[in-house]
Amino acid sequence: MSDRTPAGTGWFAGLERGDLDGARDAIETGSADSPADWPARAVETGFADTDEEYYAALREAAIAAAGEAAAERERADDRQAIHAVRAMDDADRVANELAERVAEWAASREAEAGTGVEHCRELVEADDRVAALAERVVDLDREARELETSVERTVRSVAPNLAALAGPTLAARLLALAGGLESLARTSSSTVQVLGAEDALFAHLRGSAPSPKHGVIYTHEYVRGTHPDDRGSAARALAGKLTIAARIDHYAGDRRPDLARELDERIARIRARRDDADGDHDTDSTADERGDDDAA
Amino acid sequence: MTLPEGIASREIDGEERLATRGTAVYGEPVDGGWRAWDVRRSKLGAMLDAGMDTGLAGDDHVLYLGAASGTTASHVADFARVVYAVEFASRPMGDLVEVAESRATLVPLLKNAHNPETYAHVVEGDLDAIVQDVATRGQARVACANREFLAEDGRLLAAIKARSEDVTADPESVFDAALDELRGTYEVLDTRRLAHHADHLAVVARPR
Numbered sequence: 330m331s332d333r334t335p336a337g338t339g340w341f342a343g344l345e346r347g348d349l350d351g352a353r354d355a356i357e358t359g360s361a362d363s364p365a366d367w368p369a370r371a372v373e374t375g376f377a378d379t380d381e382e383y384y385a386a387l388r389e390a391a392i393a394a395a396g397e398a399a400a401e402r403e404r405a406d407d408r409q410a411i412h413a414v415r416a417m418d419d420a421d422r423v424a425n426e427l428a429e430r431v432a433e434w435a436a437s438r439e440a441e442a443g444t445g446v447e448h449c450r451e452l453v454e455a456d457d458r459v460a461a462l463a464e465r466v467v468d469l470d471r472e473a474r475e476l477e478t479s480v481e482r483t484v485r486s487v488a489p490n491l492a493a494l495a496g497p498t499l500a501a502r503l504l505a506l507a508g509g510l511e512s513l514a515r516t517s518s519s520t521v522q523v524l525g526a527e528d529a530l531f532a533h534l535r536g537s538a539p540s541p542k543h544g545v546i547y548t549h550e551y552v553r554g555t556h557p558d559d560r561g562s563a564a565r566a567l568a569g570k571l572t573i574a575a576r577i578d579h580y581a582g583d584r585r586p587d588l589a590r591e592l593d594e595r596i597a598r599i600r601a602r603r604d605d606a607d608g609d610h611d612t613d614s615t616a617d618e619r620g621d622d623d624a625a
Numbered sequence: 626m627t628l629p630e631g632i633a634s635r636e637i638d639g640e641e642r643l644a645t646r647g648t649a650v651y652g653e654p655v656d657g658g659w660r661a662w663d664v665r666r667s668k669l670g671a672m673l674d675a676g677m678d679t680g681l682a683g684d685d686h687v688l689y690l691g692a693a694s695g696t697t698a699s700h701v702a703d704f705a706r707v708v709y710a711v712e713f714a715s716r717p718m719g720d721l722v723e724v725a726e727s728r729a730t731l732v733p734l735l736k737n738a739h740n741p742e743t744y745a746h747v748v749e750g751d752l753d754a755i756v757q758d759v760a761t762r763g764q765a766r767v768a769c770a771n772r773e774f775l776a777e778d779g780r781l782l783a784a785i786k787a788r789s790e791d792v793t794a795d796p797e798s799v800f801d802a803a804l805d806e807l808r809g810t811y812e813v814l815d816t817r818r819l820a821h822h823a824d825h826l827a828v829v830a831r832p833r
């Protein structure tokens with residue numbers, strides 16, 4: 330076998346047994362032109378006393394390398410989702426601003442009644458610019474939708490449970506506001522509830538405003554579509570489940586379809602309470618203020 | 626066909642099933658230390674179940690390409706001496722690492738099977754078998770590129786998925802093209818369409 334052994338060294342070359350960082354690095358970044366009888370080489374060179382010892386050391390280092398590299402890549406993926414959702418919001422905002430400008434410009438042009446060839450020429454000139462601008466608006470809007478598709482794809486793979494509960498776009502916004510999946514997973518549910526409402530929260534802390542009941546999760550149908558008096562409860566229930574979803578996505582990674590069902594039931598109960606209490610309003614506003622859904 | 630050492634046909638939950646000895650991985654039933662090998666979810670399981678001669682004997686040295694979260698690789702690790710499990714997607718790799726933590730024979734590698742030089746410093750040569758289930762374009766190319774890991778009488782056990790190469794082409798012509806490409810590097814010993822795995826061709830081959 331060793332007569333077929335190429336010039337080249339195994340991952341363990343130059344390593345001390347027990348140097349896990351070095352071993353992990355060597356596995357991740359090393360290479361060889363061709364394989365060899367590495368277990369025998371490792372024993373020959375004194376890296377390991379037996380095959381068993383060699384395999385045990387290799388497996389330990391490979392688990393460390395693969396686990397770490399996989400986690401790192403996922404972190405990189407959540408950064409991609411964050412960039413994409415920010416770019417999408419920028420594209421949307423700029424498209425809307427430009428669209429207003431175009432409308433204003435076009436309206437002013439129609440009101441104006443100039444005369445003469447020169448003026449017409451100007452109008453045509455101006456008209457072209459307006460039309461070109463309008464075209465840009467359409468392009469930007471198309472790009473925003475492409476970005477949305479890309480956000481959806483990335484978020485569904487990075488944070489499948491969070492995406493299932495929040496919808497991919499809101500999930501990406503939460504990731505962006507928290508600064509990544511890992512930080513979102515470490516965030517308490519009461520903070521998740523007001524992510525994106527930082528201005529209102531600081532005003533509240535300064536004593537100049539009531540505490541905000543919801544931040545960006547307001548865009549979720551379960552908050553927006555709930556009676557205003559019950560939105561605090563709905564926001565708290567939603568934030569609780571979203572927090573759990575983010576933690577499962579970060580720490581476990583498997584799909585938990587039960588979460589969505591539990592959330593559906595919770596929201597249905599909150600809304601039913603309103604139907605029961607109709608005409609008899611104030612009774613459960615105190616329940617709203619209790620932090621009974623905190624996932625932390 | 627006798628089964629490799631470490632794989633048994635056992636009655637589990639009132640049904641005769643292939644099984645290996647190990648801790649459960651994907652919710653499969655376990656009976657007296659034997660875990661059922663779900664051949665509907667595993668192409669290698671289906672190959673063994675169909676009685677194909679895989680050349681596996683037990684205690685084998687194996688390179689597994691496309692290990693995903695380890696459904697099949699875990700069973701192989703139950704009877705093999707060592708399984709080098711290559712997977713390039715980070716999400717299934719997280720699961721595979723967990724499976725490796727409970728199996729002394731499983732070595733997970735986050736690598737691309739198209740680039741064997743990135744793991745040739747880890748994976749030993751003279752292997753008994755390469756199990757391949759990558760389900761991406763260029764499946765024959767992957768098999769040829771990894772031939773250098775096999776012993777002269779080692780076996781390539783590959784599942785070729787037609788739709789991964791060309792969704793529009795007729796599967797038979799995709800399989801023919803893949804086999805042609807393989808024959809440059811391997812001698813094809815057996816091929817079989819598998820029950821439960823429509824759109825796949827199972828191939829047993831040995832290096833030329």
Ligand SMILES: C[S@@+](CC[C@H](N)C(=O)[O-])C[C@H]1O[C@@H](n2cnc3c(N)ncnc32)[C@H](O)[C@@H]1O
Binds near residue numbers: 666668698761
């Ligand atoms: C059909 S799945 C494998 C299922 C697995 N063999 C089982 O039975 O448990 C195919 C896997 O191959 C992986 N894959 C595809 N191309 C690859 C490549 N070039 N290198 C490494 N892994 C690859 C995919 O990420 C996917 O997880």
